[in-house]
Amino acid sequence: MGKLYDKLAEDIRMEEGLKACLHCGTCTAICPAASFFNYQPRQIAEILQSRDDDRIEALLKSDTIWYCGECMSCVTRCPRGNAPGLLITVLRSASQEMGYFIESEKGRQQLAVKRTVGEWILKYGYCLFPSEIQPSAHPEQGPVWEWEFAHIEAVMERLGANYQRSGPGILRKIPEEDLEEVRRIFEVTGGADRFRKIEEYSKVKAAEMGLTLDEGNDNEYMQHISTYNSHRHGRES
Amino acid sequence: MNTGGKKIIWNEYQKTIADDRYFYVRSCVRQNFFPGSEKTFLRILREELIRDIYENPSHTTCSGIGYHADVVPFETAMTMVARQFALMTASGYKNFTTSCITSFGLYTEVLETWRHSPETEERVRGNLFKATGRSFVIPENLSHASDVIYRFREEIAAKAVYRLINRKTGLPLRGVEHIGCHYAKMFPSKGVGGAEYPFVLTGMIESWGGEVVDYPERRHCCGFGFRQYLVRANRGYSLSCSKKKFESMAPYNPDFILTNCPGCPMFLDRWQYALSEMEGITYGGNGMGIPVLTYEELAGLVLGYDPWDLGLQVHQVPVEPLLDKIGIAYDPGKKFLTRDGLPMGKPAAPSHLKFYPDE
Numbered sequence: 001m002g003k004l005y006d007k008l009a010e011d012i013r014m015e016e017g018l019k020a021c022l023h024c025g026t027c028t029a030i031c032p033a034a035s036f037f038n039y040q041p042r043q044i045a046e047i048l049q050s051r052d053d054d055r056i057e058a059l060l061k062s063d064t065i066w067y068c069g070e071c072m073s074c075v076t077r078c079p080r081g082n083a084p085g086l087l088i089t090v091l092r093s094a095s096q097e098m099g100y101f102i103e104s105e106k107g108r109q110q111l112a113v114k115r116t117v118g119e120w121i122l123k124y125g126y127c128l129f130p131s132e133i134q135p136s137a138h139p140e141q142g143p144v145w146e147w148e149f150a151h152i153e154a155v156m157e158r159l160g161a162n163y164q165r166s167g168p169g170i171l172r173k174i175p176e177e178d179l180e181e182v183r184r185i186f187e188v189t190g191g192a193d194r195f196r197k198i199e200e201y202s203k204v205k206a207a208e209m210g211l212t213l214d215e216g217n218d219n220e221y222m223q224h225i226s227t228y229n230s231h232r233h234g235r236e237s
Numbered sequence: 238m239n240t241g242g243k244k245i246i247w248n249e250y251q252k253t254i255a256d257d258r259y260f261y262v263r264s265c266v267r268q269n270f271f272p273g274s275e276k277t278f279l280r281i282l283r284e285e286l287i288r289d290i291y292e293n294p295s296h297t298t299c300s301g302i303g304y305h306a307d308v309v310p311f312e313t314a315m316t317m318v319a320r321q322f323a324l325m326t327a328s329g330y331k332n333f334t335t336s337c338i339t340s341f342g343l344y345t346e347v348l349e350t351w352r353h354s355p356e357t358e359e360r361v362r363g364n365l366f367k368a369t370g371r372s373f374v375i376p377e378n379l380s381h382a383s384d385v386i387y388r389f390r391e392e393i394a395a396k397a398v399y400r401l402i403n404r405k406t407g408l409p410l411r412g413v414e415h416i417g418c419h420y421a422k423m424f425p426s427k428g429v430g431g432a433e434y435p436f437v438l439t440g441m442i443e444s445w446g447g448e449v450v451d452y453p454e455r456r457h458c459c460g461f462g463f464r465q466y467l468v469r470a471n472r473g474y475s476l477s478c479s480k481k482k483f484e485s486m487a488p489y490n491p492d493f494i495l496t497n498c499p500g501c502p503m504f505l506d507r508w509q510y511a512l513s514e515m516e517g518i519t520y521g522g523n524g525m526g527i528p529v530l531t532y533e534e535l536a537g538l539v540l541g542y543d544p545w546d547l548g549l550q551v552h553q554v555p556v557e558p559l560l561d562k563i564g565i566a567y568d569p570g571k572k573f574l575t576r577d578g579l580p581m582g583k584p585a586a587p588s589h590l591k592f593y594p595d596e
Contacts, residue, residue, distance in 0.1 A: 070463055129269070225470075
């Protein structure tokens, strides 16, 4: 017992997030994810505090760690200074580093996050970019976004943006030398390595599931992980 | 409401907000969805308050959404933050102000981590130098852009053309305020008023003549949830959180929702539309929604700025009912025109949510 726990404890966020949990359940009472999913942040702290490697490994392979929305409401309310939401960040990092994320429906979705927000950071220097927010994939954005999307340059000009031009301003084109610095930061600090691991483990899982997976987003595995819902996640299921 | 005791608690959470010479960094979400708000922030600071606020074009995302969607490691996020600090240092500024709440939370988390662990800070300094050759000085003051507007709320009130008063009844307009979770839930002492009774938006509403409505789910998350919105299969979480808030606030008949986080106004605006399409529900009375505003948009309105310069035309829930209550003059015919006054079509009308006044 304890080797996997010891590995997790190397992450400084464990030290910040886990003091001594008294299992009062205040975090679960306030947690938005616990309202909708079969999820209890109290249980996260309890399992980690047990230092039981078998239970921790099962957690890393489960859907459970992917339900949290990282709103951190639990941090404010804990009477003992624990931060279950921060512990979730530790567990999710470890699950991806160890390749356990592909063992759960919700964990597998990390490839979809990596291939959107992750890659946009390196490509544009922004976490989001208008041309990537296709109205067909975002029906909730409504007719206003559909209109904006169709007239993006004119709308951005009307609202004072410096859309894809040099110099300062809203949605300016980030200079290539600055994007290069961002890419080097990712290489030096493990960000690029995280991306590679997500890709490699996902390829293995796609093959195992018999789904096609190429470098784009329009393939069977990407479509599956982005849209599939087993409906086995709710409190009543 | 009786706020006597709460005001005593608020007094314990009064942070220092720099007075001038700000290094400004932008928000990914707001640049995409509420560009007019960032434009208005700089306009108010430079033209109304005559303050020095500088934007370095080399700054990028802090990677915060990637960090909280867990594809970006903490080590990487810390080094991205360090690069922003390095740009501030190289530009000769010491007061760092950010447009984004996710960023504000990340900057705070990183600084607190370094305070507890100087060896982590040293390692990140090494990372940054190795990757970019840059170095940095830690900001003397870290503020969110809403802190800055809060600091100058009385100056803005003194210049106001309009007050948050219903022109027909003479009564204060009633707003609900929604604070982004990462503003103070992680580090309550870093936000004005702390996490339980944050005063940053309440202070603006009250100074500009309005009244704040308390309601049960006031502190509930809007539901962004990072991966819970980003991945299509998870969006029910995001929608359900917003619905919980709407159901809780609607009985109090608020005239508007005021927000200080980039994502919250987008979700509280768009999910009202989605719920109207899915369930035929609207929350503002007579088929209307509850208008959702950023703090810069509200500041701009009371200062008499043209609503279409503020970007209110890119809201899915129309803001006109609030403009009419305040008595703000605006030209509906200019809502969807280009900068040069040319037409560029109009958004289609939703099935249920009233979008055009003559529907």
